[in-house]
Amino acid sequence: MKLVKPASCSNIASTILLGRNRRGNWVAREQNGLFGGLFVNRAQALRYGLFENGRHPETIIEVSHNIELDISDNPTDRQQDARSLMRRPN
16 A cells, blocks of 8 residues: 555645753754754754755744753644744744
């Protein structure tokens, strides 16, 4: 069986949030928490974000406040956290 992405999903780039966590590490994570990582510096986090979203720099948002990489199993918590990050003023 061959799995194929629907055409409607193939052109949509993921929004990536980029920033530092409480400990000063760089975090790049998908807006809804579907994927992400911790990085030593901003350049590595940005490179990862661009790779994961298909090279769409316009969908990468650098946040000025702390951002954490959440690896919980509850997608509702991740979505609420992402919405609160998007509403905060810079």
